[in-house]
Amino acid sequence: MKYKCEKCGQIIDYEHNFCPYCGQVTAKGFMFFKDPHNQELFKGAGFALRKRIGMYFSLCVIILTIGAGLVAYRQMDLFRPFAYLNQKYFYYKHGYYRTLLDNNILYVDEIDSELEAKSLIKKDTSNQSWKCVYDEELSRKQVAYEEKYGIMNINLCDLDLETSEKIFNVLDVYDGLFPNTLNRLTNLTLTNSDDDNDFIAVFNPLNNILKNSDKLVNKTEILLNSYFFLNKDIMNSYNIRSQWYVRNASWESLLAHELGHYLLYYYALSSFGNNSFLYVNEDNMIEFADFENLFLNEYFAKGILDNLNISEVNMSEYAAESFNLGNYSEVIAEAVHDYFVNREDADSDSLRIVYYIKGAL
Numbered sequence: 001m002k003y004k005c006e007k008c009g010q011i012i013d014y015e016h017n018f019c020p021y022c023g024q025v026t027a028k029g030f031m032f033f034k035d036p037h038n039q040e041l042f043k044g045a046g047f048a049l050r051k052r053i054g055m056y057f058s059l060c061v062i063i064l065t066i067g068a069g070l071v072a073y074r075q076m077d078l079f080r081p082f083a084y085l086n087q088k089y090f091y092y093k094h095g096y097y098r099t100l101l102d103n104n105i106l107y108v109d110e111i112d113s114e115l116e117a118k119s120l121i122k123k124d125t126s127n128q129s130w131k132c133v134y135d136e137e138l139s140r141k142q143v144a145y146e147e148k149y150g151i152m153n154i155n156l157c158d159l160d161l162e163t164s165e166k167i168f169n170v171l172d173v174y175d176g177l178f179p180n181t182l183n184r185l186t187n188l189t190l191t192n193s194d195d196d197n198d199f200i201a202v203f204n205p206l207n208n209i210l211k212n213s214d215k216l217v218n219k220t221e222i223l224l225n226s227y228f229f230l231n232k233d234i235m236n237s238y239n240i241r242s243q244w245y246v247r248n249a250s251w252e253s254l255l256a257h258e259l260g261h262y263l264l265y266y267y268a269l270s271s272f273g274n275n276s277f278l279y280v281n282e283d284n285m286i287e288f289a290d291f292e293n294l295f296l297n298e299y300f301a302k303g304i305l306d307n308l309n310i311s312e313v314n315m316s317e318y319a320a321e322s323f324n325l326g327n328y329s330e331v332i333a334e335a336v337h338d339y340f341v342n343r344e345d346a347d348s349d350s351l352r353i354v355y356y357i358k359g360a361l
Helices: 027-034 036-094 114-126 136-149 161-177 232-237 251-272 285-296 299-307 317-325 328-345 348-360
Strands: 002-004 011-013 153-155 187-191 201-208 216-225
Touching (some): 136 153, 136 161, 216 251, 251 285, 251 299, 328 348
Parallel strands (some): 153 187, 187 216
Antiparallel strands (some): 201 216
């Protein structure tokens, strides 16, 4: 039996509860919904639907509660597997590893004391620990060497044990030659270079990590280029040019060169009559600006060479070139490098420079 839909005028079967063309309820459909037995059926279906929704909601709450508990307990460590996968993806795409650490994060924290400044520098490293897949032994060593030499943060993230041991050995030898001078170094950590093979290591004396502030929180850091340190094949293929650096130089001793820059910074602070510019506010901002200008413009390095009447240097070709260009801090760093590697067999000017600095500390 067929009849015409009252709304759209289409011819439809009588058995339809709704018009298949416009959705209008038919006479049969109206009677179906009015039937008391069918109303009980609808109530049961609605109850079942509400029950399922309630169950799904409870399940979501349980999952979110467990997730929140895990985050509270493990914090950012939960993301460590994603960091590992990120590194692997980069390796398969480019053929070498890079660190995920960022050494130039800026903070908007309100800092009112040197203690708070030190806490911020510690936080800058600890907040990024999830980016590293640490060997337990390396983790213990890092903490031990931080305590041993008063370095605030050592972060050799993802470095193999053999390479890290060589770095720790450089610190031990340096401290034996220049005791108790490492405690103004805030960071020894991996970094990335914009140009991958730009440097093996670099010293950065004043890296401010406060953003849009009239105060400064300065990290004093030695940065290790992950392009070399996380890729042993690349490091081992690096050519330490004969005579360009000091005699018997190696990639480990190039770290000693950067420690030479740090030692000059330590000497400069002492000469300036200040122990630290880690925290700078309105009370010492002018003093800091004077020091920064003098240090960056080679005042302290040139002063050492002038006091020793050194007019040319021969400890390495790099030192000689740097001297001629007026980059006197590189000469000081090469002198320390030479002494680190060759001890009393170092170039005579290297020995004079090192003994002068030792005598002034």
